[in-house]
Every structure is written in structure tokens, then in C-alpha cells.
Amino acid sequence: MSKHATLVFSRHGESEWNVANIFTGWVDVDLSEKGLGEAKGAGELLKAEGLEIDVAYTSFLKRAIKTCNLALEAADQYYVPVNKTWRLNERMYGGLTGLDKKETVKKHGADQVQIWRRSFDIPPPALEKENKYHPCHEAKYADLDPKDLPDTECLKDTIARVMPYWEETIAPALKAGKTVFVAAHGNSIRAIVKMIEGLSDDVIPGLEIPTGTPLVYELDKDLKPLPTSLAVEPLKFGRYLGDAEKIRAAAEAVKNQTKVG
Amino acid sequence: MALGKAPPAPGETGLGVTALDVSTLETYGTHTLVLLRHGESEWNLENRFTGWVDVDVSEKGAQEAINAGRLMHEANISLDIAFTSYQKRAIKTLNLALEELDALWIPVTKSWKLNERMYGDLQGLNKAETTQKFGDEQVTKWRRSYAVPPPPIKDDNPYHPKLDPKYKNIPKKQLPLSESLATTIDRVLPFFRQTIAPQLRKGKKVLIAAHGNSLRALVKILDNVPEDKIVGLNIPTGVPLVYRLNRNLKPVELPGHAELISGAYLGDPEWVQAKISGVKNQAKAR
Numbered sequence: 001m002s003k004h005a006t007l008v009f010s011r012h013g014e015s016e017w018n019v020a021n022i023f024t025g026w027v028d029v030d031l032s033e034k035g036l037g038e039a040k041g042a043g044e045l046l047k048a049e050g051l052e053i054d055v056a057y058t059s060f061l062k063r064a065i066k067t068c069n070l071a072l073e074a075a076d077q078y079y080v081p082v083n084k085t086w087r088l089n090e091r092m093y094g095g096l097t098g099l100d101k102k103e104t105v106k107k108h109g110a111d112q113v114q115i116w117r118r119s120f121d122i123p124p125p126a127l128e129k130e131n132k133y134h135p136c137h138e139a140k141y142a143d144l145d146p147k148d149l150p151d152t153e154c155l156k157d158t159i160a161r162v163m164p165y166w167e168e169t170i171a172p173a174l175k176a177g178k179t180v181f182v183a184a185h186g187n188s189i190r191a192i193v194k195m196i197e198g199l200s201d202d203v204i205p206g207l208e209i210p211t212g213t214p215l216v217y218e219l220d221k222d223l224k225p226l227p228t229s230l231a232v233e234p235l236k237f238g239r240y241l242g243d244a245e246k247i248r249a250a251a252e253a254v255k256n257q258t259k260v261g
Numbered sequence: 262m263a264l265g266k267a268p269p270a271p272g273e274t275g276l277g278v279t280a281l282d283v284s285t286l287e288t289y290g291t292h293t294l295v296l297l298r299h300g301e302s303e304w305n306l307e308n309r310f311t312g313w314v315d316v317d318v319s320e321k322g323a324q325e326a327i328n329a330g331r332l333m334h335e336a337n338i339s340l341d342i343a344f345t346s347y348q349k350r351a352i353k354t355l356n357l358a359l360e361e362l363d364a365l366w367i368p369v370t371k372s373w374k375l376n377e378r379m380y381g382d383l384q385g386l387n388k389a390e391t392t393q394k395f396g397d398e399q400v401t402k403w404r405r406s407y408a409v410p411p412p413p414i415k416d417d418n419p420y421h422p423k424l425d426p427k428y429k430n431i432p433k434k435q436l437p438l439s440e441s442l443a444t445t446i447d448r449v450l451p452f453f454r455q456t457i458a459p460q461l462r463k464g465k466k467v468l469i470a471a472h473g474n475s476l477r478a479l480v481k482i483l484d485n486v487p488e489d490k491i492v493g494l495n496i497p498t499g500v501p502l503v504y505r506l507n508r509n510l511k512p513v514e515l516p517g518h519a520e521l522i523s524g525a526y527l528g529d530p531e532w533v534q535a536k537i538s539g540v541k542n543q544a545k546a547r
Contacts, residue, residue, distance in 0.1 A: 028363075052426065060366040061366075062360070062365045062366070065365045065366065066360075066365070069356055073349065073353075078349045078352055078353075079347040079348075079349070079352065079371055079427045080371075081370070081371060082369060083368070084366055084367075084368060084369075139339070140366045
């Protein structure tokens with residue numbers, strides 16, 4: 001088993017709605033100042049690690065695209081081709097889109113919100129098409145097959161629309177031995193990591209992926225991941241670049257976004 | 262919005278005077294092609310020959326890019342696909358402009374074929390010093406002749422492209438050691454035909470964010486500008502140049518089109534004219 005290709009994930013950093021603690025999903029909010037810094041930091045870590053990216057993939061959402069661009073720029077690799085796809089978008093949050101996280105907990109109870117946030121196959125209620133946040137109003141989704149345009153998604157749904165892109169586009173690049181950078185979102189990254197790590201349906205929703213911290217996989221020619229002693233539970237194959245303590249703290253912080261009081 | 266920056270003085274942006282709108286434009290020809298030259302770079306500030314050296318845009322250059330996005334937004338231009346070079350001053354210009362247009366999601370293709378003209382051994386040299394060293398006439402010939410390239414870059418020059426990882430996949434014989442406008446066109450034209458033209462034919466609205474000479478190449482290709490005229494054609498920075506092409510990808514002359522070309526610049530016409538006349542006196546030794 002020897003390294004044939006490298007796959008690097010970076011989850012975008014803090015967005016304007018992370019700051020405001022609002023469920024975001026497909027709403028195209030920008031990065032906060034901090035998030036911009038996290039993107040640059042991710043790129044500096046790529047550079048320090050000596051990673052030479054051949055191709056990058058990102059979503060249609062600017063918080064991921066800007067993370068991608070800023071990270072590549074900081075890594076002195078701004079010229080790398082970047083492919084954008086709606087299939088790497090964040091999970092579409094249905095009727096919770098635009099709602100304050102703690103308010104939603106007060107209204108529906110922590111347990112219900114926890115189910116909507118972290119269940120594998122229970123989606124939030126559908127978002128009505130008349131809602132200003134529905135993607136049907138956006139030019140960026142005009143070319144989508146209407147049946148692909150979600151009103152809501154659970155993690156299972158997200159995985160189902162991410163994986164075709166993995167199979168048709170990302171995996172072939174890795175098979176060709178490329179070093180691939182995927183700048184995306186918590187749930188679209190979970191989709192691919194689940195498959196690589198062989199994580200079960202009940203473990204994956206709880207996997208916290210710290211923002212701005214590149215997650216590196218080395219793959220053999222069959223795209224099986226090489227194990228590493230640097231992996232952090234529950235991962236066996238992926239290692240984070242950067243400060244280990246900071247990584248643990250960042251994962252905790254994401255968990256606490258719905259803690260009331 | 263930029264934090265803590267004073268808004269530009271009126272008349273500095275060209276905004277607010279929509280001479281052209283997409284509704285007017287669409288009555289001419291079939292296809293939309295927008296050309297955008299990147300703004301001021303760090304080496305423009307230092308008055309150094311740049312070529313393939315990968316310098317960044319200055320603060321002002323970044324503002325020019327944002328302004329270009331606003332100009333396109335004002336004209337209700339929408340875009341489907343963009344092309345740019347391997348050089349960060351163009352890529353950044355593109356990304357900043359697309360962000361203003363809320364179009365960061367459109368596909369972007371980067372190619373060295375859209376790079377600035379490669380300036381050989383002059384790359385890195387200060388323009389005034391070079392003029393003092395070689396004389397005004399020689400430098401003018403290198404800058405503004407059609408087919409005379411600057412001296413080829415020397416093997417030990419720190420700005421040699423073989424040292425730049427972005428060009429590691431280019432076959433050695435394709436890697437230029439120096440270019441004239443003629444040889445720049447030689448590598449822009451096939452790229453336009455093979456990669457850009459098919460997108461236009463599919464009905465895609467195309468933006469090309471590039472450099473003075475790679476854009477001169479495109480304008481010459483589109484409008485068949487004569488050799489002696491193209492060398493002196495100033496394409497102002499940060500001003501979107503809109504072309505409408507017919508089904509055969511021949512440009513249709515637009516109202517308010519610039520001199521010698523069919524395309525028209527967006528923004529206040531007075532502001533545009535001032536910008537066109539603005540590129541001068543960089544090599545005049547002090």
C-alpha cells in the first residue's frame with residue numbers, strides 16, 4: 001500500500017450567519033473577518049506542509065469559494081484550476097433556513113433541534129418555494145434539474161447528491177494521481193469522509209470537522225486511505241494540519257452552538 | 262463593503278452614468294463577450310517591467326477590480342463563464358469583479374495562454390533605468406513594436422519562468438523566453454478559437470479578465486486591427502470592454518464604441534476617455 005494521491009479537505013471558516021447563530025444551509029452568506037483569516041490560515045498550513053495542489057473543488061456558495069481562493073492564494077497556488085459545483089454545497093436546511101439557532105431550540109426543544117441538526121435521515125421541515133431563501137429564486141441554480149433542487153435535506157440526502165460528483169469527477173482525478181483540494185462545508189465533507197473512513201450512519205452526524213484546518217488523506221491507487229497515527233478519533237485515516245489542541249477546542253465550539261444558557 | 266475606507270471621489274469610478282445597458286446591447290448581435298484588463302499592480306507602482314512575473318494588484322488595483330464589477334452590475338450584465346490567466350493580478354481582478362456581480366459561482370478557466378506578454382530579460386527592470394541604459398528609442402521599440410521581442414531572459418535571471426512551479430507542466434519548447442505582440446497573438450489565438458469560441462457559440466456570456474497585451478491580441482483577432490495600430494491601442498485598466506458578436510463571432514459595432522474597435526467601454530464616457538489617454542510617460546527617464 002503506497003501513496004498514489006492526496007486528498008485535502010478544508011471546511012470554510014466562520015460566516016456572517018455563524019456569527020449571528022442562524023441556520024444557513026444554501027443561503028449564500030459571506031465569510032466574517034475571522035472566516036477570511038481562517039481561509040488564509042488554511043492556505044498557510046498547506047504551504048507549510050509542502051502540499052502542491054493540482055486541482056481544487058468547491059461549492060456554489062461564496063463562503064466556500066472564497067475559502068478556496070484565499071487558501072490557494074496563501075499557499076502560492078492561486079493559478080490552480082478551481083471547479084465549482086452545487087453538489088458540494090452545504091446541507092440544505094429546509095424550513096430552518098434563516099432561523100436563529102437558540103430561538104429554534106427554545107421553540108421546538110433541544111431534542112427536536114438536535115434531531116434536525118444531527119440525525120442521519122430525518123430532514124427539517126420543507127422550505128416553501130415562496131420563502132425568500134428558497135434556491136428556486138437564484139440564478140445559480142437555474143440549470144439544475146428541478147427534481148435535484150431540494151426543499152430540505154437530511155445528511156443522507158446530502159450524501160446522495162455529493163457522491164455522484166465524487167464518483168464522476170473527484171475520484172478520477174485522484175486515480176490519476178493528482179493532489180486534490182476540496183474546500184467545502186461541514187456536511188458535504190462529512191459525506192465523503194464517511195465513505196473513506198467507513199463511518200456508520202449513527203457516528204457520522206456527530207463528526208465535528210473543525211473549520212479552516214486542512215484534513216489530509218493519503219490514498220493508494222485504489223483510493224483506499226493509508227492509516228496514520230496522527231488521526232483524531234473517530235477518524236483512522238485523516239489527519240489535521242496545525243495545532244492539535246486548537247483542533248480539539250474548535251470541534252467543541254461547533255457542538256456548543258445550540259447549547260442554550 | 263470595504264471596511265474603514267473613504268468612498269472614492271465622484272468622477273473616479275465612472276459609475277452612475279449608464280451609457281450602455283444590457284437591454285440596449287442585446288439589440289446588437291447575438292453573443293456577449295466582455296474583456297477586462299486588471300488594474301494597477303505592485304510593479305506598476307514601482308514602474309518595473311512585469312511580463313510573466315506574478316506580482317499582485319495594489320490596493321488601488323483591487324479597488325479598480327471591484328469598481329469594474331460595479332460597472333457591470335450597473336449595466337445589468339450577467340455572465341455565464343470566465344477565462345483568465347495564470348497570473349494573480351488577473352485572477353484576483355476576476356474574483357473581485359465576480360464577487361461584486363454576485364457571480365463567484367460561475368465556472369472559471371485559467372490559462373497561461375492569456376498571460377501578459379512575456380518581457381524577456383527586461384522583466385524586473387525599472388522602466389526609467391532601462392531607458393537610461395538603452396535609450397528611449399530602443400525601449401520604445403521593445404515596448405511598442407509589433408514583432409520585435411525584448412532580449413530573451415537569461416538562464417540565471419531570477420524571474421525565469423522555469424523557476425516558477427505554475428509552468429512546470431508546460432513543455433520546455435513552448436515556454437517563451439521573450440515575446441513580441443506578434444508571438445503573444447500566436448498563443449492567444451488558438452486558445453480563443455479552441456476554448457473560448459465554443460463557449461460563445463453555445464450562447465454563454467463570457468468574461469475574459471487578462472492583461473494589456475493578451476487583450477490587445479484578442480481585440481486584434483476580433484476587430485482585425487492593423488499591426489501598426491494595435492501596438493498603440495491603450496485598453497484602460499479596470500474598465501469592462503463589451504463586445505457583441507454575431508453568429509459568426511464577428512463583432513457588431515456598438516453605439517459609443519471606442520476608436521478603432523467595435524466594442525464599447527462601460528461607465529461615464531468622459532471618465533473612460535480620460536482613462537484611455539492615461540497610459541503614458543512610464544519610460545520617460547527623469
